[in-house]
Amino acid sequence: MDALDVTLRLVAVLLAFLVLPLLVGQTEHKVMAHMQGRVGPMYAGGFHGWAQLVADGVKFAQKEDVVPDGADRRIFQLAPAIALIPYLLVLVAIPVWPAPGNGGVGQAIDAGIFFVLAVMGVGVLGSLMGGWASANKFSLLGGLRTAAQLMAYELPMLLAAASVAMAAGTLSLPGILDAWEWWWLPWQIIGGFVFFTAGLAELQRPPFDAPVADSEIIFGAYTEYTGLRFALFLLAEYAGIVVLSALTAVLFLGGWHGPFADGLGWLWTLLKTALLSFVVIWLRVSYPRLREDQIQRVAWTALVPLALLQIALTGVVKVVM
C-alpha cells in the first residue's frame, strides 16, 4: 500500500463522510414533510430546496459561538469534536465493495467489529462531556439520560454483533462478508433487529430521544450550544445514522452481496444503507418518544434476552452444521 493509495482512500472516506450525512439530512427533511402531508424545503437552491442544508450550514457558521460563564470551557468546546470524529473513524473500516486482499474499504482491520463498536461508543462521550461541562441543569439531565441509555443499549448491541462474529468465525468485517450466505438473513434476523434498535437508541434518535427531548429538557446536552458547534452535534447525529445503517447492512443484510456483486457491490452497499436510513427517518415520524423508564425496560427486558436468544440460536446452528 503506497502513499497515493492511502491518500485516495482517505479522501474518498472523507468525501463520503461529508456528503452522505447531508444526503440523509435532506432526505429526512423531505420524507418527514411528505409523511406529514407537507412538502418540506422548496426554495433553497431552486429545485425542491436541494440546498437547504447548505443554507443551514451557512446560517450556523454566521452565528455567535457562545460559551456559558460557568461552563468548563475546554471540555465544552471539545465535546462536538468528540461526538463527530468517531463516526469518521468508523467509516474508514466499513467494507463497501468486494476486493481481494485489502478489499473495498478505507482500511481493513483484523478485529473490525471490535474497533467499530468501541469507537462508536466513544461518540456518545461527546454528549456526556457537553452535558457535564455546560453548567446547565437541563444539559446535565440530558447527559445523565445519555449515560443511562449508553449503559443499557451497548450490551444488546455487542451481543447481537457477537452473534454475527460467531456465525462467520471472524471479527473482520470483510471476512464476515466473505463468509456471508443468503440464509444468514433469516438466521440472524433477531440479531439484526436488536442491533438496529440498540443503535437507534445510542444515536438518541426518536423514539429513543429522551436524552434530547426538546419538549422536556430543552435539547438535553446540546442546550447551551450555538453556531458551528451545535451544527457539528447535528452533523454527528446524521453521520451516526449513516454509520449505523451501513454497519447493519454489512453485518446483517449481506453488505455488497446481491446480483452482479462483482461489479455493482458498492451499489448494493449504498442501497442497503439508504434503505435503512429511510427506516430510521420513518420510525422518527411514526412513533412518539418513549419515557425514560420505558427506554430502560425495552433494553433490559426485551433486547438483551432477544440478543441472548440469537446467540444461542447461532451457537446451536453452528454446532449442528
Place this chain on the structure above:
Amino acid sequence: MSRPSAVFGSGLAKGLAVTFRTMTRRSHTAHYPDAQPELPPRSRGVIGLFEENCTVCMLCARECPDWCIYIDSHKETVPPAAPGGRERSRNVLDRFAIDFALCMYCGICIEVCPFDALFWSPEFEYAETDIHELTHERDRLREWMWTVPEPPALDPAAEEPKEIAAARKTAEKAAEKAAAEAAEQAEQRGEPE
C-alpha cells in the same frame, strides 16, 4: 392501551402504515406566493369604498369598534330645484380613510352602511413596511372597489330581490295603464263608425 385480542406489534405496524400511506399521497401545502389561494367569495380581505354612494352620514365611523375610520366633510348649498324654491344643503366628502393597522375586520361598517357605499373585497396583499401606509385614503379605497366580486347568485327558488320586484311592479303598472289607454282610444275611434 392495546386490546388484548390484538396481535403484538399490530399497533406499531399500523403507525408505520399510516405515515407511509401519507407519504405516497399529495401534500396539502398551499404554495401561496407561487400560486394564489382560492378564496371563498365572502372573504374579508380589504374594504372598498364606493364613494359615489356615500352621504357622509358617519354611521360607519360611529359604529366602528376600533375607531379606525376617518371622515371629513363640508356642506355645500345647492340651488333650488324649482324656481322660487328653497336652497338645499348637501354633504360633500373631503376625506374618507380606513386605518387597516387598527381595523379588526369585523365588517360592522359594511353592515351598517345604509347606502351601500362599503364593500368587502377578497384582496389581501397590501402589507407595508411602514405602519402609516396601512391607512388607506379615499382614492385607494375607491380603487379596491374594482376588486369587489359581484354578489353571489340567488338560490334557485329564492324570492326576487326587492329592487327588481319594485321595478317590475312599476313597469307592469305602466304597461297595464298603457294597455287600458290604448283600449279606450280604440273604443273612441270605433264609436263614430
